Amino acid sequence: MVATPEIPVAARSKYEPVIGLEVHVQLLTATKIFCSCSTRFGAPPNTNVCPVCLGLPGALPVLNRKAVEFAVLAATALNCRINETSIFARKNYFYPDLPKGYQISQYDRPLAEHGWIEIAAGGVKKKIGITRVHLEEDAGKSLHEGFPDSGEKTAIDLNRSGVPLIEIVSEPDLASPNEAHEYLTRLKEIILYTAVSDCNMEEGSLRCDANVSVRPRGQKEFGTKTEIKNVNSFRFISQALEYEIDRHIGVIESGGKITQETRLFNSTEGKTYGMRSKEQAHDYRYFPEPDLLPLVVDEKWKAEISQQLPELPEARRQRLVRDYAITEYDAGVLTASKSLADQFEAAARTAKSPKRVANLVQSELMGRLKAKGVEIEQSPISMKGVAMSADLVEAGAISGKMLKDLYDLAFTRNKDFPTVYEEEGRPEQSHDTSALEKIITEIIAANPKQVEQYRSGKKTVLGFFVGQVMKASKGQANPQLVNELLAKKLN
Ligand SMILES: [Zn+2]
Numbered sequence: 001m002v003a004t005p006e007i008p009v010a011a012r013s014k015y016e017p018v019i020g021l022e023v024h025v026q027l028l029t030a031t032k033i034f035c036s037c038s039t040r041f042g043a044p045p046n047t048n049v050c051p052v053c054l055g056l057p058g059a060l061p062v063l064n065r066k067a068v069e070f071a072v073l074a075a076t077a078l079n080c081r082i083n084e085t086s087i088f089a090r091k092n093y094f095y096p097d098l099p100k101g102y103q104i105s106q107y108d109r110p111l112a113e114h115g116w117i118e119i120a121a122g123g124v125k126k127k128i129g130i131t132r133v134h135l136e137e138d139a140g141k142s143l144h145e146g147f148p149d150s151g152e153k154t155a156i157d158l159n160r161s162g163v164p165l166i167e168i169v170s171e172p173d174l175a176s177p178n179e180a181h182e183y184l185t186r187l188k189e190i191i192l193y194t195a196v197s198d199c200n201m202e203e204g205s206l207r208c209d210a211n212v213s214v215r216p217r218g219q220k221e222f223g224t225k226t227e228i229k230n231v232n233s234f235r236f237i238s239q240a241l242e243y244e245i246d247r248h249i250g251v252i253e254s255g256g257k258i259t260q261e262t263r264l265f266n267s268t269e270g271k272t273y274g275m276r277s278k279e280q281a282h283d284y285r286y287f288p289e290p291d292l293l294p295l296v297v298d299e300k301w302k303a304e305i306s307q308q309l310p311e312l313p314e315a316r317r318q319r320l321v322r323d324y325a326i327t328e329y330d331a332g333v334l335t336a337s338k339s340l341a342d343q344f345e346a347a348a349r350t351a352k353s354p355k356r357v358a359n360l361v362q363s364e365l366m367g368r369l370k371a372k373g374v375e376i377e378q379s380p381i382s383m384k385g386v387a388m389s390a391d392l393v394e395a396g397a398i399s400g401k402m403l404k405d406l407y408d409l410a411f412t413r414n415k416d417f418p419t420v421y422e423e424e425g426r427p428e429q430s431h432d433t434s435a436l437e438k439i440i441t442e443i444i445a446a447n448p449k450q451v452e453q454y455r456s457g458k459k460t461v462l463g464f465f466v467g468q469v470m471k472a473s474k475g476q477a478n479p480q481l482v483n484e485l486l487a488k489k490l491n
Contacts, residue, residue: 385417
Protein backbone atom coordinates (compact mmCIF):
# COMPACT_ATOMS: atom_id res chain seq x y z
CA MET A 1 0.00 0.00 0.00
CA VAL A 2 1.10 3.51 -0.67
CA ALA A 3 1.29 5.57 2.49
CA THR A 4 0.07 8.84 1.01
CA PRO A 5 -0.14 11.88 3.26
CA GLU A 6 -3.69 12.94 4.14
CA ILE A 7 -4.88 15.45 1.53
CA PRO A 8 -8.51 16.57 1.38
CA VAL A 9 -10.10 15.80 -1.98
CA ALA A 10 -10.99 19.48 -2.50
CA ALA A 11 -7.34 20.51 -2.08
CA ARG A 12 -6.15 17.78 -4.42
CA SER A 13 -8.56 18.82 -7.18
CA LYS A 14 -7.18 22.37 -7.14
CA TYR A 15 -3.85 21.14 -8.50
CA GLU A 16 -2.67 19.50 -11.65
CA PRO A 17 0.41 17.26 -11.72
CA VAL A 18 3.07 17.68 -14.42
CA ILE A 19 5.23 14.64 -15.05
CA GLY A 20 8.18 14.02 -17.35
CA LEU A 21 10.13 10.76 -17.56
CA GLU A 22 13.73 9.94 -18.34
CA VAL A 23 14.19 6.36 -19.38
CA HIS A 24 17.56 4.66 -19.78
CA VAL A 25 17.58 1.65 -22.05
CA GLN A 26 20.55 -0.67 -22.43
CA LEU A 27 21.27 -1.56 -26.05
CA LEU A 28 21.72 -5.23 -26.95
CA THR A 29 25.10 -4.89 -28.62
CA ALA A 30 27.61 -7.71 -28.08
CA THR A 31 30.33 -5.25 -27.09
CA LYS A 32 30.54 -1.96 -25.19
CA ILE A 33 30.03 1.45 -26.74
CA PHE A 34 33.69 2.61 -26.84
CA CYS A 35 35.70 -0.63 -26.53
CA SER A 36 35.43 -4.28 -27.53
CA CYS A 37 34.68 -5.68 -24.06
CA SER A 38 31.67 -7.99 -23.78
CA THR A 39 28.40 -6.60 -22.44
CA ARG A 40 27.27 -9.96 -21.08
CA PHE A 41 25.25 -9.68 -17.87
CA GLY A 42 26.22 -11.81 -14.88
CA ALA A 43 29.93 -12.35 -15.66
CA PRO A 44 32.25 -12.48 -12.59
CA PRO A 45 33.00 -8.91 -11.38
CA ASN A 46 35.63 -6.95 -13.29
CA THR A 47 36.23 -9.60 -15.96
CA ASN A 48 34.74 -7.66 -18.91
CA VAL A 49 37.10 -4.71 -18.65
CA CYS A 50 39.99 -3.09 -20.55
CA PRO A 51 42.02 0.14 -20.32
CA VAL A 52 39.23 2.09 -22.10
CA CYS A 53 36.33 1.17 -19.83
CA LEU A 54 38.58 1.21 -16.74
CA GLY A 55 39.41 4.82 -17.61
CA LEU A 56 43.17 4.26 -17.62
CA PRO A 57 45.27 7.26 -18.74
CA GLY A 58 45.88 7.45 -22.49
CA ALA A 59 43.21 4.93 -23.48
CA LEU A 60 41.08 6.19 -26.36
CA PRO A 61 37.39 5.47 -27.09
CA VAL A 62 36.27 4.07 -30.46
CA LEU A 63 32.55 4.34 -31.20
CA ASN A 64 30.61 1.08 -31.70
CA ARG A 65 28.76 1.31 -35.03
CA LYS A 66 26.08 -1.15 -33.92
CA ALA A 67 25.21 1.03 -30.90
CA VAL A 68 24.57 3.95 -33.24
CA GLU A 69 22.39 1.78 -35.49
CA PHE A 70 20.33 0.54 -32.55
CA ALA A 71 19.91 4.06 -31.21
CA VAL A 72 18.80 5.38 -34.61
CA LEU A 73 16.38 2.46 -34.98
CA ALA A 74 14.81 3.13 -31.57
CA ALA A 75 14.63 6.88 -32.18
CA THR A 76 12.97 6.30 -35.56
CA ALA A 77 10.40 4.01 -33.93
CA LEU A 78 9.71 6.86 -31.48
CA ASN A 79 9.00 9.24 -34.38
CA CYS A 80 12.11 11.34 -33.70
CA ARG A 81 14.01 13.45 -36.16
CA ILE A 82 17.55 12.06 -36.46
CA ASN A 83 20.15 14.83 -36.41
CA GLU A 84 22.71 14.34 -39.16
CA THR A 85 25.47 15.53 -36.85
CA SER A 86 25.49 14.94 -33.13
CA ILE A 87 28.25 15.54 -30.63
CA PHE A 88 29.51 13.45 -27.73
CA ALA A 89 30.13 15.43 -24.57
CA ARG A 90 31.82 14.83 -21.25
CA LYS A 91 29.55 14.99 -18.25
CA ASN A 92 31.90 15.56 -15.34
CA TYR A 93 31.18 14.22 -11.89
CA PHE A 94 32.83 12.05 -9.30
CA TYR A 95 31.46 8.72 -8.29
CA PRO A 96 33.40 5.62 -7.20
CA ASP A 97 31.92 3.58 -10.07
CA LEU A 98 33.00 6.16 -12.66
CA PRO A 99 36.78 5.76 -12.93
CA LYS A 100 37.31 8.42 -15.62
CA GLY A 101 35.64 11.10 -13.51
CA TYR A 102 33.29 11.82 -16.38
CA GLN A 103 30.66 10.01 -18.40
CA ILE A 104 30.63 10.25 -22.20
CA SER A 105 27.13 11.34 -23.11
CA GLN A 106 25.51 13.80 -25.51
CA TYR A 107 24.42 17.23 -24.42
CA ASP A 108 23.35 20.16 -26.60
CA ARG A 109 23.50 18.24 -29.86
CA PRO A 110 21.85 14.87 -29.25
CA LEU A 111 21.36 12.09 -31.77
CA ALA A 112 17.60 12.58 -32.13
CA GLU A 113 14.84 15.01 -31.13
CA HIS A 114 11.17 15.97 -31.48
CA GLY A 115 9.57 12.53 -31.29
CA TRP A 116 6.31 11.33 -29.79
CA ILE A 117 4.36 8.24 -28.88
CA GLU A 118 0.65 7.80 -28.48
CA ILE A 119 -0.93 6.57 -25.26
CA ALA A 120 -4.51 5.84 -24.25
CA ALA A 121 -5.44 8.21 -21.44
CA GLY A 122 -8.87 7.54 -19.97
CA GLY A 123 -10.20 6.15 -23.24
CA VAL A 124 -8.79 8.99 -25.37
CA LYS A 125 -5.60 8.89 -27.43
CA LYS A 126 -2.96 11.36 -26.33
CA LYS A 127 0.39 12.18 -27.91
CA ILE A 128 3.29 12.39 -25.49
CA GLY A 129 6.24 14.34 -26.81
CA ILE A 130 9.75 12.92 -26.75
CA THR A 131 12.24 15.71 -26.30
CA ARG A 132 15.34 13.77 -27.21
CA VAL A 133 17.03 10.42 -27.55
CA HIS A 134 20.77 10.42 -26.96
CA LEU A 135 23.57 7.89 -26.70
CA GLU A 136 25.76 7.49 -23.64
CA GLU A 137 27.85 5.01 -21.72
CA ASP A 138 26.78 3.35 -18.50
CA ALA A 139 28.77 3.62 -15.26
CA GLY A 140 29.97 0.68 -13.16
CA LYS A 141 28.19 -0.66 -10.14
CA SER A 142 28.87 -0.24 -6.42
CA LEU A 143 28.23 -3.45 -4.50
CA HIS A 144 27.25 -2.83 -0.90
CA GLU A 145 26.51 -6.43 0.04
CA GLY A 146 27.43 -10.02 -0.78
CA PHE A 147 31.06 -10.00 0.49
CA PRO A 148 32.43 -11.08 3.89
CA ASP A 149 33.64 -7.51 4.58
CA SER A 150 30.55 -5.79 3.13
CA GLY A 151 29.92 -4.31 6.57
CA GLU A 152 32.96 -2.05 6.26
CA LYS A 153 33.67 -1.92 2.55
CA THR A 154 31.97 -1.23 -0.76
CA ALA A 155 33.13 -3.21 -3.78
CA ILE A 156 33.13 -1.90 -7.34
CA ASP A 157 32.25 -3.96 -10.41
CA LEU A 158 33.19 -2.24 -13.66
CA ASN A 159 31.70 -4.81 -16.03
CA ARG A 160 28.85 -2.41 -16.72
CA SER A 161 31.17 0.55 -17.28
CA GLY A 162 30.89 1.51 -20.95
CA VAL A 163 27.79 -0.52 -21.76
CA PRO A 164 25.78 1.43 -24.38
CA LEU A 165 22.62 3.19 -23.30
CA ILE A 166 20.09 5.43 -24.88
CA GLU A 167 18.36 7.99 -22.72
CA ILE A 168 14.81 8.79 -23.80
CA VAL A 169 13.57 12.07 -22.34
CA SER A 170 9.86 12.83 -22.51
CA GLU A 171 8.23 16.25 -22.58
CA PRO A 172 6.40 17.11 -19.35
CA ASP A 173 3.17 16.00 -21.05
CA LEU A 174 2.05 13.38 -18.57
CA ALA A 175 -0.73 14.50 -16.25
CA SER A 176 -1.12 11.56 -13.86
CA PRO A 177 0.65 8.49 -12.50
CA ASN A 178 -1.67 6.41 -14.71
CA GLU A 179 -0.53 8.23 -17.81
CA ALA A 180 3.08 7.73 -16.74
CA HIS A 181 2.44 4.02 -16.37
CA GLU A 182 0.75 3.84 -19.77
CA TYR A 183 3.60 5.79 -21.39
CA LEU A 184 6.20 3.41 -19.96
CA THR A 185 4.20 0.37 -21.06
CA ARG A 186 3.88 1.66 -24.64
CA LEU A 187 7.51 2.80 -24.74
CA LYS A 188 8.79 -0.56 -23.56
CA GLU A 189 6.58 -2.34 -26.08
CA ILE A 190 7.95 -0.26 -28.95
CA ILE A 191 11.56 -0.77 -27.86
CA LEU A 192 10.99 -4.51 -27.56
CA TYR A 193 9.53 -4.62 -31.08
CA THR A 194 12.64 -2.93 -32.46
CA ALA A 195 14.71 -5.59 -30.59
CA VAL A 196 17.43 -3.08 -29.67
CA SER A 197 17.03 -3.94 -25.97
CA ASP A 198 15.56 -6.69 -23.81
CA CYS A 199 14.19 -3.99 -21.45
CA ASN A 200 14.81 -6.33 -18.51
CA MET A 201 14.18 -4.17 -15.44
CA GLU A 202 15.60 -6.70 -12.95
CA GLU A 203 18.92 -6.68 -14.78
CA GLY A 204 18.79 -2.90 -15.11
CA SER A 205 18.36 -2.86 -18.91
CA LEU A 206 15.53 -0.39 -18.43
CA ARG A 207 15.68 2.26 -15.71
CA CYS A 208 13.41 5.18 -15.11
CA ASP A 209 13.71 8.55 -13.37
CA ALA A 210 10.60 10.69 -12.97
CA ASN A 211 10.35 14.48 -12.71
CA VAL A 212 7.21 15.72 -11.06
CA SER A 213 5.69 19.02 -10.02
CA VAL A 214 2.21 20.36 -9.35
CA ARG A 215 0.61 23.66 -10.29
CA PRO A 216 -2.80 25.21 -9.65
CA ARG A 217 -5.17 24.12 -12.43
CA GLY A 218 -5.11 26.57 -15.33
CA GLN A 219 -1.72 28.05 -14.40
CA LYS A 220 0.80 28.11 -17.23
CA GLU A 221 4.04 28.20 -15.26
CA PHE A 222 5.38 24.97 -13.84
CA GLY A 223 5.75 24.44 -10.11
CA THR A 224 9.09 23.44 -8.58
CA LYS A 225 9.93 19.88 -9.56
CA THR A 226 11.52 17.01 -7.74
CA GLU A 227 13.18 14.03 -9.33
CA ILE A 228 12.57 10.46 -8.23
CA LYS A 229 15.52 8.27 -9.15
CA ASN A 230 16.08 4.61 -9.95
CA VAL A 231 12.68 3.08 -9.38
CA ASN A 232 12.80 -0.50 -10.59
CA SER A 233 9.23 -1.31 -11.60
CA PHE A 234 6.44 0.50 -13.44
CA ARG A 235 4.09 -0.13 -10.53
CA PHE A 236 6.52 1.46 -8.07
CA ILE A 237 6.88 4.48 -10.36
CA SER A 238 3.11 5.00 -10.24
CA GLN A 239 3.18 4.63 -6.45
CA ALA A 240 6.16 6.95 -6.05
CA LEU A 241 4.46 9.57 -8.23
CA GLU A 242 1.20 9.30 -6.31
CA TYR A 243 3.04 9.79 -3.05
CA GLU A 244 5.13 12.64 -4.37
CA ILE A 245 2.16 14.52 -5.90
CA ASP A 246 0.31 14.41 -2.60
CA ARG A 247 3.44 15.49 -0.76
CA HIS A 248 3.82 18.51 -3.05
CA ILE A 249 0.17 19.50 -2.57
CA GLY A 250 0.46 19.03 1.19
CA VAL A 251 3.55 21.23 1.43
CA ILE A 252 2.05 23.98 -0.76
CA GLU A 253 -1.35 23.88 0.97
CA SER A 254 0.30 24.30 4.37
CA GLY A 255 2.12 27.38 3.12
CA GLY A 256 5.50 25.71 2.53
CA LYS A 257 7.73 25.57 -0.52
CA ILE A 258 8.95 22.59 -2.54
CA THR A 259 12.72 22.35 -2.78
CA GLN A 260 14.19 21.17 -6.05
CA GLU A 261 15.88 17.93 -5.15
CA THR A 262 16.50 14.31 -6.03
CA ARG A 263 14.51 11.81 -4.01
CA LEU A 264 14.56 8.04 -3.57
CA PHE A 265 11.47 5.83 -3.32
CA ASN A 266 11.26 3.26 -0.55
CA SER A 267 8.87 0.65 -1.96
CA THR A 268 8.35 -1.09 1.41
CA GLU A 269 7.10 2.09 3.04
CA GLY A 270 5.61 3.58 -0.14
CA LYS A 271 7.37 6.89 0.59
CA THR A 272 10.00 9.05 -1.06
CA TYR A 273 12.98 10.51 0.80
CA GLY A 274 15.21 13.46 -0.07
CA MET A 275 18.62 12.24 -1.27
CA ARG A 276 20.47 15.30 -2.48
CA SER A 277 19.73 18.78 -3.76
CA LYS A 278 19.10 18.60 -7.48
CA GLU A 279 22.17 19.34 -9.57
CA GLN A 280 21.88 21.75 -12.48
CA ALA A 281 23.26 21.08 -15.95
CA HIS A 282 26.07 23.61 -15.41
CA ASP A 283 27.28 21.63 -12.40
CA TYR A 284 28.45 18.96 -14.79
CA ARG A 285 30.71 21.27 -16.80
CA TYR A 286 29.70 19.63 -20.07
CA PHE A 287 32.14 20.09 -22.94
CA PRO A 288 32.59 18.32 -26.30
CA GLU A 289 34.47 15.02 -25.98
CA PRO A 290 37.84 15.75 -27.57
CA ASP A 291 38.65 12.09 -28.21
CA LEU A 292 35.65 11.45 -30.50
CA LEU A 293 34.71 12.94 -33.84
CA PRO A 294 31.25 14.37 -34.36
CA LEU A 295 28.84 11.52 -35.08
CA VAL A 296 27.47 11.79 -38.61
CA VAL A 297 24.42 9.76 -39.62
CA ASP A 298 23.85 10.67 -43.26
CA GLU A 299 20.68 10.11 -45.28
CA LYS A 300 21.94 6.87 -46.83
CA TRP A 301 22.83 5.26 -43.50
CA LYS A 302 19.60 6.51 -41.96
CA ALA A 303 17.60 4.96 -44.80
CA GLU A 304 19.45 1.63 -44.42
CA ILE A 305 18.62 1.55 -40.73
CA SER A 306 14.95 2.52 -41.20
CA GLN A 307 14.55 -0.45 -43.50
CA GLN A 308 15.08 -2.71 -40.49
CA LEU A 309 12.16 -1.11 -38.68
CA PRO A 310 9.50 -3.78 -38.09
CA GLU A 311 5.76 -3.15 -38.09
CA LEU A 312 5.22 -1.40 -34.72
CA PRO A 313 2.69 -2.50 -32.09
CA GLU A 314 0.02 0.14 -32.79
CA ALA A 315 0.03 -0.48 -36.54
CA ARG A 316 -0.03 -4.20 -35.97
CA ARG A 317 -2.98 -3.95 -33.58
CA GLN A 318 -4.98 -2.07 -36.18
CA ARG A 319 -4.10 -4.57 -38.88
CA LEU A 320 -5.03 -7.58 -36.71
CA VAL A 321 -8.42 -6.04 -35.96
CA ARG A 322 -8.92 -5.54 -39.69
CA ASP A 323 -7.55 -8.87 -40.97
CA TYR A 324 -8.93 -11.24 -38.35
CA ALA A 325 -12.03 -9.38 -37.18
CA ILE A 326 -10.98 -9.56 -33.53
CA THR A 327 -11.69 -6.96 -30.85
CA GLU A 328 -9.26 -4.14 -30.11
CA TYR A 329 -8.80 -5.54 -26.63
CA ASP A 330 -7.74 -8.94 -27.95
CA ALA A 331 -5.50 -7.36 -30.55
CA GLY A 332 -3.87 -5.53 -27.64
CA VAL A 333 -3.26 -8.79 -25.79
CA LEU A 334 -2.00 -10.59 -28.90
CA THR A 335 0.48 -7.82 -29.73
CA ALA A 336 1.82 -7.51 -26.18
CA SER A 337 5.03 -9.01 -27.53
CA LYS A 338 6.28 -9.35 -31.06
CA SER A 339 6.89 -13.07 -30.63
CA LEU A 340 3.33 -13.69 -29.48
CA ALA A 341 1.89 -11.71 -32.37
CA ASP A 342 4.17 -13.63 -34.75
CA GLN A 343 3.03 -16.95 -33.28
CA PHE A 344 -0.60 -15.97 -33.58
CA GLU A 345 -0.28 -14.90 -37.16
CA ALA A 346 1.76 -17.96 -38.13
CA ALA A 347 -0.90 -20.21 -36.57
CA ALA A 348 -3.74 -18.27 -38.14
CA ARG A 349 -2.12 -18.38 -41.56
CA THR A 350 -1.48 -22.15 -41.58
CA ALA A 351 -4.90 -23.01 -40.16
CA LYS A 352 -7.78 -23.88 -42.50
CA SER A 353 -9.72 -20.90 -41.19
CA PRO A 354 -7.70 -17.95 -39.78
CA LYS A 355 -10.93 -16.45 -38.54
CA ARG A 356 -11.68 -19.53 -36.45
CA VAL A 357 -8.23 -19.36 -34.82
CA ALA A 358 -8.90 -15.74 -33.92
CA ASN A 359 -12.35 -16.67 -32.62
CA LEU A 360 -10.99 -19.48 -30.46
CA VAL A 361 -8.34 -17.21 -28.98
CA GLN A 362 -11.06 -14.70 -28.23
CA SER A 363 -13.82 -17.01 -27.01
CA GLU A 364 -12.03 -19.97 -25.46
CA LEU A 365 -8.47 -19.01 -24.60
CA MET A 366 -8.64 -15.50 -23.14
CA GLY A 367 -11.37 -16.26 -20.60
CA ARG A 368 -9.58 -19.35 -19.32
CA LEU A 369 -6.30 -17.43 -19.02
CA LYS A 370 -8.05 -14.68 -17.10
CA ALA A 371 -9.77 -17.17 -14.79
CA LYS A 372 -6.42 -18.82 -14.11
CA GLY A 373 -4.76 -15.44 -13.63
CA VAL A 374 -1.90 -16.11 -16.08
CA GLU A 375 -0.55 -14.11 -18.97
CA ILE A 376 -0.89 -15.43 -22.49
CA GLU A 377 2.87 -16.11 -22.62
CA GLN A 378 2.32 -18.74 -19.91
CA SER A 379 -0.73 -20.25 -21.59
CA PRO A 380 -0.71 -24.06 -21.48
CA ILE A 381 -2.26 -24.02 -24.96
CA SER A 382 0.14 -22.62 -27.53
CA MET A 383 -0.93 -20.81 -30.68
CA LYS A 384 -0.03 -23.98 -32.58
CA GLY A 385 -2.40 -25.87 -30.29
CA VAL A 386 -5.16 -23.36 -30.96
CA ALA A 387 -4.59 -23.75 -34.72
CA MET A 388 -4.76 -27.54 -34.46
CA SER A 389 -8.00 -27.42 -32.47
CA ALA A 390 -9.46 -24.94 -34.95
CA ASP A 391 -8.69 -27.32 -37.81
CA LEU A 392 -10.32 -30.26 -35.99
CA VAL A 393 -13.53 -28.29 -35.50
CA GLU A 394 -13.36 -27.01 -39.06
CA ALA A 395 -13.08 -30.57 -40.38
CA GLY A 396 -16.00 -31.70 -38.21
CA ALA A 397 -13.76 -34.13 -36.33
CA ILE A 398 -14.63 -32.67 -32.93
CA SER A 399 -17.61 -30.64 -31.79
CA GLY A 400 -17.50 -27.25 -30.10
CA LYS A 401 -18.44 -28.94 -26.85
CA MET A 402 -15.57 -31.41 -27.16
CA LEU A 403 -13.18 -28.59 -27.87
CA LYS A 404 -14.30 -26.83 -24.68
CA ASP A 405 -13.76 -30.03 -22.69
CA LEU A 406 -10.29 -30.55 -24.19
CA TYR A 407 -9.36 -26.93 -23.41
CA ASP A 408 -10.51 -27.46 -19.82
CA LEU A 409 -8.34 -30.58 -19.57
CA ALA A 410 -5.38 -28.74 -21.08
CA PHE A 411 -5.71 -26.05 -18.41
CA THR A 412 -6.18 -28.54 -15.57
CA ARG A 413 -3.22 -30.62 -16.65
CA ASN A 414 -1.17 -27.63 -17.75
CA LYS A 415 -0.45 -29.30 -21.09
CA ASP A 416 -0.77 -28.14 -24.67
CA PHE A 417 -3.76 -29.07 -26.81
CA PRO A 418 -2.05 -31.67 -29.05
CA THR A 419 -0.78 -33.55 -25.95
CA VAL A 420 -4.21 -33.63 -24.30
CA TYR A 421 -5.83 -34.62 -27.59
CA GLU A 422 -3.44 -37.60 -27.80
CA GLU A 423 -3.89 -38.49 -24.12
CA GLU A 424 -7.65 -38.58 -24.61
CA GLY A 425 -7.21 -41.02 -27.49
CA ARG A 426 -7.94 -38.57 -30.32
CA PRO A 427 -11.65 -38.28 -29.52
CA GLU A 428 -14.01 -37.84 -32.43
CA GLN A 429 -17.55 -36.67 -32.50
CA SER A 430 -19.95 -39.37 -33.38
CA HIS A 431 -21.09 -39.67 -36.96
CA ASP A 432 -22.54 -43.07 -36.14
CA THR A 433 -26.16 -42.78 -37.24
CA SER A 434 -27.47 -46.03 -35.72
CA ALA A 435 -26.21 -45.22 -32.20
CA LEU A 436 -27.63 -41.72 -32.48
CA GLU A 437 -30.95 -42.98 -33.77
CA LYS A 438 -31.21 -45.23 -30.72
CA ILE A 439 -30.63 -42.29 -28.36
CA ILE A 440 -33.16 -40.18 -30.25
CA THR A 441 -35.85 -42.86 -30.13
CA GLU A 442 -35.35 -43.16 -26.37
CA ILE A 443 -35.53 -39.41 -25.81
CA ILE A 444 -38.63 -39.02 -27.94
CA ALA A 445 -40.31 -41.83 -25.99
CA ALA A 446 -39.36 -40.23 -22.67
CA ASN A 447 -40.78 -36.78 -23.54
CA PRO A 448 -44.28 -37.19 -25.01
CA LYS A 449 -45.40 -33.71 -23.90
CA GLN A 450 -42.64 -31.98 -25.86
CA VAL A 451 -43.31 -34.22 -28.87
CA GLU A 452 -46.93 -33.10 -28.83
CA GLN A 453 -45.89 -29.42 -28.59
CA TYR A 454 -43.54 -29.87 -31.52
CA ARG A 455 -46.14 -31.58 -33.67
CA SER A 456 -48.73 -28.92 -32.89
CA GLY A 457 -46.40 -26.33 -34.44
CA LYS A 458 -44.07 -25.19 -31.64
CA LYS A 459 -40.89 -25.80 -33.63
CA THR A 460 -38.62 -24.16 -31.03
CA VAL A 461 -38.95 -27.33 -28.93
CA LEU A 462 -36.45 -28.87 -31.34
CA GLY A 463 -33.73 -27.04 -29.41
CA PHE A 464 -34.78 -28.91 -26.27
CA PHE A 465 -34.42 -32.25 -28.05
CA VAL A 466 -31.04 -31.35 -29.53
CA GLY A 467 -29.85 -30.42 -26.04
CA GLN A 468 -31.08 -33.74 -24.62
CA VAL A 469 -29.42 -35.77 -27.38
CA MET A 470 -26.12 -33.89 -27.06
CA LYS A 471 -26.20 -34.50 -23.32
CA ALA A 472 -26.95 -38.19 -23.75
CA SER A 473 -24.09 -38.50 -26.25
CA LYS A 474 -21.79 -36.68 -23.78
CA GLY A 475 -21.21 -33.98 -26.34
CA GLN A 476 -19.78 -36.46 -28.83
CA ALA A 477 -22.55 -36.18 -31.41
CA ASN A 478 -22.28 -33.98 -34.45
CA PRO A 479 -24.94 -31.28 -33.83
CA GLN A 480 -25.83 -30.97 -37.49
CA LEU A 481 -26.47 -34.69 -37.77
CA VAL A 482 -28.55 -34.64 -34.56
CA ASN A 483 -30.70 -31.86 -36.02
CA GLU A 484 -31.32 -33.77 -39.23
CA LEU A 485 -32.16 -37.04 -37.53
CA LEU A 486 -34.42 -35.39 -34.98
CA ALA A 487 -36.38 -33.51 -37.60
CA LYS A 488 -36.89 -36.73 -39.52
CA LYS A 489 -38.06 -38.72 -36.49
CA LEU A 490 -40.33 -36.02 -35.11
CA ASN A 491 -42.14 -35.36 -38.35
ZN1 LIG B 1 36.55 -2.22 -22.23
